Amino acid sequence: MSRLNAPSPDGVPETTQGILDNIGAQFGFVPNMFMTLASNPTVLDVVMTLQGTLSRVLDAKTRHTIALAVSQANGCDYCLAVHTYVSSELGGMSSDDIDLARAGSSIDPQRAAVARFAQQVVASRGQVSDADLAAVRGAGYTDPQILAIVTVTVQILLTNFINNVNRTDIDIPAVSPAGLPG
Template sequence: MTTINVPTREEVSSANQAIFDNLKKNLGVVPNLYATLAHSEHALGNYLAFQNGKSSITGKAREVVNLVVSEVNSCEYCLAAHTMIGKNSGFTDAQILEIRSGKASFDPKLDALARLARNIAVNRGHADTTLVDTFFAAGWTKENLVDVIVVIGDKTVTNYLHATTRVPVDFPAAPKLAA
């Protein structure tokens, strides 16, 4: 198998070097998966614009979607990163594990979100209409539904990138779910 390296700042375009500098300034580091996007002249900037676009799904809700989708796609990189981000967002270790399994019994609104996000990811967009109705009954809106699908797309991009490149995970490993 061809090894895909994590490019250094010197190996990427000047536009991507500027993005690396900004990431390092804001995060203290350039995460390996972001750096890998910089093999393309445009992918890193396009992805960050997409990821950081305005959305009605933010904060804890976004982390629910990120964790659920990363679990469905078995992405060890994104599970590691979003376990850390989830903890920083206020979720406990037990809540993160439950979210990854597609549930959030500790919060009815997040539970409806987790169940729907998992169903959409597992069924490649062919959502169970009962779960969509439950999502709306929990207080989510049509705007939220559209934004959930966009977040699923965002996370799927990085899940697939890692699955294909297998670049090293530079976050503490996420614990495995009990079988």
């Protein structure tokens, strides 16, 4: 059971209703995480603005790969469920590639390097080695792209932390530890 209170649909602040309507149009419903965030309109705005802005820094499959790799490394069941759903249903990723991303890899060599690097950023709390940087550069990423990878990683950590603190009730098909639908 979620540990933080979410407003009832009637109790959503007017300033956030438009944001929730847009989220609902995308998913077909408003996921619990966003309902919880709606209790603090400023936090909801920060998360949505960050997600919107970062949607422009890397291609969608790379961002999905980072989200899956980071959520797995950080043990966020809610985010794993959401990102598995989004990657599959909206992002066109195969179940094999989703499982590989969770394991820090990919069917695509460049995205595999990103997944490994993102997980290393999490594991080392940003204290990556020269070899970690060399590996992601060796996969073809430039320093500006590496900055984008780190920033997307941190954005995913933000929502991982929120959902881990809250123990957000999973309202999207859950995933098993192996990455198969739960």
